[in-house]
Amino acid sequence: MSVANALLEEPRLDTFPRLLLHHARVRGERPATREKDLGIWQTWTWSQQAEEVRALACGLAELGFKRGDHLAIIGDNRPRLYWAMAAAQALGGVPVPLYQDAVAAEMAFVLQDAEIRFAIVEDQEQVDKMLEVMGQCPALSHILYDDTRGLRHYIQTELQSLDEVMEMGRIHDRERPEFLDGEIARGEPGDISVMLYTSGTTGRPKGVCQTHFSFITAAKSGCEFDHLGPQDSILSYLPMAWVGDHLFSYAQATVAGFTINCPESGDTVITDLREIGPTYYFAPPRVFENLLTTVMIRMEDASAVKRGMFEYFMAVARRCGAEILDGKPGVSAIDRLLYGLGNILIYGPLRNVLGMSRIRVAYTAGAAIGPDLFRFYRSIGINLKQLYGSTETCAAVCLQPDGEIKFDSVGKPAPGVEVKIAGNGEVLVRGQMLLREYYKLPADTAEAIDSEGYFHTGDAGFFDEDGHLKIIDRAKDVGKTESGALFAPNYIENKLKFFSFIKEAVAFGQGRPMVCAFINIDMGAVGNWAERRNISYSGYTDLAQKPEVYELIRGCIEKANAELAEDPVLSGSQVHRFLILHKELDPDDDELTRTRKVRRGFVAEKYAVLIAALYSGKASQFIETQVKFEDGRSGMVSAELLIMDARIFPAQKKAA
Amino acid sequence: MQFFFEVLIAGLLSGVMYSLVALGYVLIYKASGVFNFAQGAMVFFAALTAVGLHDLGLSLWLSVPLTMVAMIVLGLATERIVLRPLVAQAEITLFMATIGLTFFIEGLAQAIWGASVRGLELGIADVPLEWLLDVVGMAISQFDLIAAGIAAALVAALAIFFSKTKIGRALRAVADDHQAALSVGIPLHHIWGVVWAVAGFVALVAGLLWGARNGVQFALTFVALKALPVLILGGFTSVPGAIVGGLIIGASEKLAEVYVPSLLQRLFDTQMNLGGIEGWFPYVLALLFLLVRPEGLFGERIIRRI
Amino acid sequence: MDKRIGEVILSFQNISLSFGGVKALTSIGFDVREHEIRAIIGPNGAGKSSMLNVINGVYHPQEGEIVFRGKTRRNMNTYESAKSGIARTFQNIALFKGMSVLDNIMTGRNLKMRSNFLLDAIYWGPAQREEIAHRKKVEEVIDFLEIQHIRKTPVGRLPYGLQKRVELGRALAAEPSILLLDEPMAGMNVEEKQDMCRFILDVNDQLGTTIVLIEHDMGVVMDISDRVVVLDYGKKIADGTPDEVRANQDVIDAYLGVAH
């Protein structure tokens, strides 16, 4: 029986604060949290962490934070911000983590919607945003900050440093220790434990209310599934507002009692990863993609001998690596030998460079991952798996069991989760990890959860013959072209995005005679490619419009078309015409969500002239667009964009 | 084949000692941009002083430390008396100054200790190691092995000293940018003093080892000249370069000595005696190398702004 | 703003400096008060860098005197000025290119370390402990300047903007009381300039460091400095608050290139 299981069978380990106190009791000296600060990894044990949380909770209580109050938490992954979650929960309040790189105006909405009175923020940058929106958020009365730098001269009475608050809390706790114990005892598993705002691919963000019960259930089932225990450790570097981070770095860590590690800064993640060598890892496909791109760029610059070796052994890995990892039979002795050699010469060093030498389980989720990308990691011996879930389902609907990995499925339903497919292909989910409600939106809640208790995920998919769920696309995005062929834009885009040269793709085809696409090239990969060919360029816009680059991208698209042609259902989705956009799609211009998903509708509207040109058969089109620079100023970018045709392959009949 | 390895190993072992001499040059060149022509004379001076003191009846344990003190004093004095007044002069001026210094030191040594050849007995016999002969059947000199060990230990110690300590960091800083080093309060003269003292110390070790091997005589200064091809190979500013360069020169000159004559004789079909290749081969090698890679194996490519 | 600008700590009278026939500085006189940000501006070749070089003793003026912390002297000396708390950056970055960012900033601690050179080599234990203590201070500087991700990178490989930041770091590691910055923002993009401004203001504000700054970006100079001295062809043509200087006719002429 796993540790997580044993733990939950003890009475009343059914809220996060009680779990925390439990760990402080049974493994008080084991590391709970690490953070790299001033170049050195600092460690807090579970008992120290419990003390810190107590101080923070009592300090908050002194300031008037009460049961049912919402606590905004904004910043990079910092120990104290994680502790703030536990502190709010200990008092019966609800933590509301926000995306830290959102601009003030975006934060204002959530702060108003969640009626935030208390906010705990990381530093001056976030404090400035809070002060900026204070006028719009009259309820906001306490802004507590972790890092005091630059805040010495701020005189606003709402401001206070966490140090002060915790000092206050420590005194309070010393004088009345029974207060906090009482508050923790009053907590119920059915209480709301966290409110996570969905990033809102469409419409405004909605606050998803999850209970202690649902998140603990989801975390527990995941920990059992992969045998996670106190000996494991994870690098916590994804936004705290994302359900994935909440599940892995908070819920699972608190359930299983493993160690979380906070990186020094966003720029040092790779180094920190290498230093910590976590056993458990979680990243959206984008991160895996970027890592691979970096590796590929480095290999292109490497000496011919190195590159030759890399290519040879990667071919070996492609042939048999994934099978060896799954322990499947049927791999020849020679391949096993070669793979062993490759492991010493290439895969091992590569895993080390990626900081993944000690990984036991790695997950990806949040978007579909390119099959080739996925295969790459598995073939070099990293147990990367997919999971499927959403904010509303605690990110825990389907998981790929060890040894049953399919590159194009998201696995089997997690223990205790029921999944069925609706008539229109939509995936429906029922289970204990479902959200209680959308905050203050009963109509939306009723729409999302039907009378039988099934949550409508909005994704289209189907079960294959082995009971694995395959997701094709967002249900509402899946459409038909004019000729009635199935059109799954995300599926096509993901296929294109796997090419290291293509950073972003947007496919169009709904109700149209054919499929066309916008492309964003990957500045790093294409720039490097161009430099090696002595193609000079002055920036993204210039590089994007080079005829050589168009040819390069056309090659990629035709490869994707050839693959699409192999599948009878999807062969109608081949890309006929494409153009390379003159600017990179950017969350600051509202073209992508904060989690970097394309806002298809918005993009289609903004670039309507380009779509018209794609379908009118023109060879080029002029466009001028306003952009926001990183310093907040805005300016215009304009260009005459080339439009190019790609080769279409005849649909192949699949031998059944 | 076995004979080949015997020659190769003997070559590598003497190469380590070349490295040691080359290191003396590199240290000073790196820190102050001076090519110290007098390094060879310092080796000679050190060996002669140690032997001279020993011959006066002092034990080795006493004469070596005394010599060390003398070498450090000599190094510091050189920096103070010769180089400091010449600061900011052209490189060639400084070079000429070190040539003058060479004659001065050589003269001084001989004036004090006389010009006769003296033997130096360190108590390590120059005989093949018995057990190696038994086990692998190769004749490797015990003296060479120990001398190489001492040289390697010194090189390693210096490498640590320069990479880990404050002085080492300061030295690298000075080597990189004088002006900037001054502005952070690194006293240039101290650093130069330290470097000269260290170079003196290195010269002492080299002098003892070479002196014990070939006898302490004026010819020691020529051994120091062997460091030139080493430097050309390794680059004037690179410590690893001095080490690798020394090994290459040591190994190749020994191999050349053994194999080249018979090769040439067969090639030109003569019975001419082609001895003494050891003497000139390293210079030819360096010359060839100079044509291919003038900055040396590890040296920085120098781009002169005009 | 509760910045308490203090007494004059550094002043110059009649400083003249020439290189052969070129008169780089002619009878310059001005002063620097404790805790202030003092800018030196002027067209190219006006003598700004020369003035900075006089302050930390790289150049020795032929005439004039310098009063530093109440002591009058003919000229400064590089080593002594570093020792008495003056740190600087250079117009053309003068970092130790082959060394890592960390080592570069560590050299800034040089004067704070025990002075006995040879003991350092022999006393391994204490020297190591001292090294660790200084390393901690250096880590604070790294954290302050947000350059953790390049800690181990050789400086020569960094882009220009980051090199400037590292150079500032090396100066800060010395915990100077006076910081001389020669065009700290030259060649930077807008965002890098903003960061650099923030660092300069934070240093001045949080550590109370007096700053003498040469900068060509007028917007920045007028924004952050307390007083400005304007040089043109080696002569002082104005001295005062940013507003006063902005209104000064000679300054306007100098910048618009009116013939002399």
Ligand SMILES: Nc1ncnc2c1ncn2[C@@H]1O[C@H](COP(=O)(O)OP(=O)(O)OP(=O)(O)O)[C@@H](O)[C@H]1O
């Ligand atoms: N070491 C030197 N040798 C000879 N002339 C010099 C030296 N240093 C400066 N000068 C001369 O002194 C004058 C002032 O130079 P300085 O570098 O101080 O100007 P600056 O105001 O800093 O200009 P910039 O804005 O270009 O940096 C120039 O005419 C310059 O050529």
Ligand SMILES: [Mg+2]
């Ligand atoms: Mg200048």
